[in-house]
Every structure is written in structure tokens, then in C-alpha cells.
Amino acid sequence: MTDLTSLTAIRAALAAAPAADTAARAGATDRNGQLTKPPGALGRLEDLAIWYAGWAGDARPRIAAPQVLVFAGNHGVAARGVSAFPPEVTMQMVANFRAGGAAINQLSDFAGAQMQVHALDLDTPTADFTQGPAMTGAEVCAAFTTGWNAVDRNADLLVTGEMGIGNTTSAAAIVTALLGGDDWTGRGTGVDDAGLARKQAVIAAGLAANPKRSGLEVLAALGGREVAAMAGAIAGARALRIPVILDGFICCAAALCLQAEEAGALDHCVAGHLSAEGAHARMLEALGKQPLLSLGLRLGEGSGAALAIQVLKGALACHSGMATFAEAGVAAG
Ligand SMILES: Cc1cc2ncn([C@H]3O[C@H](COP(=O)(O)O)[C@@H](O)[C@H]3O)c2cc1C
Numbered sequence: 001m002t003d004l005t006s007l008t009a010i011r012a013a014l015a016a017a018p019a020a021d022t023a024a025r026a027g028a029t030d031r032n033g034q035l036t037k038p039p040g041a042l043g044r045l046e047d048l049a050i051w052y053a054g055w056a057g058d059a060r061p062r063i064a065a066p067q068v069l070v071f072a073g074n075h076g077v078a079a080r081g082v083s084a085f086p087p088e089v090t091m092q093m094v095a096n097f098r099a100g101g102a103a104i105n106q107l108s109d110f111a112g113a114q115m116q117v118h119a120l121d122l123d124t125p126t127a128d129f130t131q132g133p134a135m136t137g138a139e140v141c142a143a144f145t146t147g148w149n150a151v152d153r154n155a156d157l158l159v160t161g162e163m164g165i166g167n168t169t170s171a172a173a174i175v176t177a178l179l180g181g182d183d184w185t186g187r188g189t190g191v192d193d194a195g196l197a198r199k200q201a202v203i204a205a206g207l208a209a210n211p212k213r214s215g216l217e218v219l220a221a222l223g224g225r226e227v228a229a230m231a232g233a234i235a236g237a238r239a240l241r242i243p244v245i246l247d248g249f250i251c252c253a254a255a256l257c258l259q260a261e262e263a264g265a266l267d268h269c270v271a272g273h274l275s276a277e278g279a280h281a282r283m284l285e286a287l288g289k290q291p292l293l294s295l296g297l298r299l300g301e302g303s304g305a306a307l308a309i310q311v312l313k314g315a316l317a318c319h320s321g322m323a324t325f326a327e328a329g330v331a332a333g
């Protein structure tokens with residue numbers, strides 16, 4: 001069992017993360033060059049297939065067992081009027097996930113993915129971060145561990161999603177702390193101009209109350225339990241060499257905490273989509289990731305990433321299913 005009981009231990013786990021399998025990657029690159037198509041004609045699908053092959057440790061893999069994990073948490077700052085919806089919606093949506101009625105249920109089914117929901121201490125919101133850290137060290141480690149342990153070691157692809165009223169405020173605060181600047185705040189569930197001004201003020205107060213520190217310290221100070229659990233799941237997948245599709249603004253804020261802590265921590269991740277939450281494009285730039293889809297989604301739950309599973313499956317179907325020039329008797333150029 002990996003020790004995840006302190007930020008120092010988590011830091012060590014991130015530093016010990018495995019790399020991709022270079023032989024599988026080289027084999028996939030070689031195979032890609034022999035497939036019956038003009039070189040590069042499948043565009044980014046080719047890069048995706050080669051990237052996936054490296055993490056799968058197989059030059060000719062397929063995606064057969066994707067997993068979607070949805071984490072839910074409540075936020076102390078939600079009491080400050082930063083969302084268009086009340087905090088009870090977090091719990092109500094968890095019931096909806098469990099009954100199969102949310103968008104992520106449909107998109108997980110459609111992608112052939114197993115899906116689990118983890119509700120993290122919903123009766124105990126995190127502390128209001130305008131007054132000090134949202135979570136203690138023990139709380140953030142517990143949430144991170146829940147995420148890490150939720151990853152199915154037999155999964156061959158992971159999507160992490162979230163539900164937590166107020167969490168676009170938490171995510172924007174994290175990005176502001178880690179990347180600087182002051183224009184990372186968006187409208188989340190659809191706050192009006194007054195709500196947006198309240199969010200900006202809450203984030204400014206949160207930064208003042210929590211001086212900038214390392215990625216994991218920022219996660220504890222300004223994050224939430226579901227955000228920490230997503231970070232834990234992304235890192236746990238890496239320890240198992242399971243590739244990850246990142247979702248929108250909140251998922252990427254969790255991922256950014258890992259990258260801030262350990263430069264290559266997201267090498268096993270691709271960006272599933274570009275969220276309509278204003279600053280997501282710049283956030284993806286900071287992560288060095290290009291989104292697979294851009295459909296104007298601003299939902300979270302893992303929805304955009306779950307939809308992008310199909311793109312990755314398509315890339316692998318071509319890569320692993322196509323004939324080579326020699327096999328098909330097609331003249332190479
Ligand atoms: C019914 C409903 C379903 C959702 N599913 C995801 N979110 C999204 O909205 C929330 C973040 O926005 P804010 O920071 O403005 O509260 C998160 O729970 C996120 O997952 C939802 C929000 C609502 C209302």
C-alpha cells in the first residue's frame with residue numbers, strides 16, 4: 001500500500017510515478033507508419049493512439065474497460081452566495097447519479113464505461129477558505145486517498161468527474177494561487193454580474209487568507225474534498241499506468257495541483273474537452289494540453305471527458321484494427 005497519510009508522503013508518491021513503456025510506444029509508432037493511409041492522414045488520432053499504447057504497454061491495444069469516477073463534496077464558501085444553486089443540490093445530484101438520471105450516467109453508458117459515485121462527507125462542508133484553509137492536512141489526505149483507492153486496477157482508461165455546489169469558485173481560487181493573475185473566475189452554474197463580483201471577492205479573500213504555497217498545499221487550502229479526490233484518482237491511475245481523460249475547469253484545477261507539485265505528473269493525461277467556463281482555454285494552455293472536443297459544455301460531472309472516450313476508442317480502433325500496406329496488398333507511396 002502506498003503511504004498517502006501526509007502531504008510529504010503524497011509528494012513522494014508523485015515523484016515515484018512510473019513512465020510510459022518506451023518499447024510499446026516505439027512499436028506503435030512503427031505500426032502507425034505501416035497502416036493503409038497516407039502518413040499523418042488520421043491527424044491527432046495517430047498521436048493519441050501512440051500515446052495510449054505507451055501507457056498501455058502494448059503496441060496494438062484496444063480500450064475495453066473504461067472507468068468513470070464521480071466525486072462529490074460540499075464547500076464552506078457556498079454559503080457566500082457564489083453559485084446560482086443552493087448547496088443541497090450536491091446531495092440531490094448524488095441521489096440522481098445513483099438513480100441513473102444525470103448526464104454523466106447517459107454518457108458513461110454510451111461509452112461502455114463502468115461508473116462509480118463517491119460522496120465525501122457531504123454533511124460536513126469544508127471550512128470557508130476566506131477565513132483560513134478549507135481542509136486540514138488530514139482531511140485533504142483522506143480525500144486524496146479515497147480517489148487513489150477508487151481506481152479499478154483492471155480499468156484501461158479513467159475519467160474523473162465531480163459534483164459540488166461552489167466548486168468553480170474553489171477551482172478558480174486554486175488556479176489564481178498557482179498561476180497568478182486575477183481573471184480566472186467564470187459564471188459556473190450561471191451567476192449574474194453581482195454573483196460574479198461576489199466570487200471574485202471571495203477568491204481574493206481566500207488568497208489573502210491562504211498565502212501561496214505548493215500544489216498540494218493550495219489543494220488543501222482552496223480545494224474541496226471532491227477536488228482532492230480527483231487529484232488522488234489521477235495520481236492513482238498514474239501509479240497503475242492507466243491513461244486519464246481530463247474533464248473541464250474543476251477537474252483541470254485538480255490536475256494543475258499535481259503538475260505544480262511534480263512537472264511530469266500529467267503525462268498520462270489528455271484533455272477531453274474545452275469547457276465554456278471562460279478561463280478553461282488558458283488553463284489548458286498552462287497544462288500544455290489540447291482539448292479533443294469543443295462543444296460548449298459547462299457541466300462538469302466528467303461529462304466532456306466521458307464523451308471523449310469515444311474519440312480515443314476510435315483512435316485505437318483504427319490503430320489496432322487497420323491493415324498494413326503489406327497485409328492489404330496496397331502500394332505504399
Ligand atoms: C443541477 C446541477 C447539476 C450539475 N452537475 C454538475 N454541476 C456543476 O455545477 C457546480 C459548479 O458550479 P458552481 O460553482 O456555480 O456551483 C458543480 O457541482 C459542477 O459539477 C451541476 C450543477 C447543478 C445545479
Ligand SMILES: O=C(O)c1cccnc1
Pocket residue numbers: 168187188189247248249250251275276277280297298299300301
Ligand atoms: O468546466 C466545468 O467542469 C464546469 C463549468 C461550469 C460548471 N460546472 C463545471
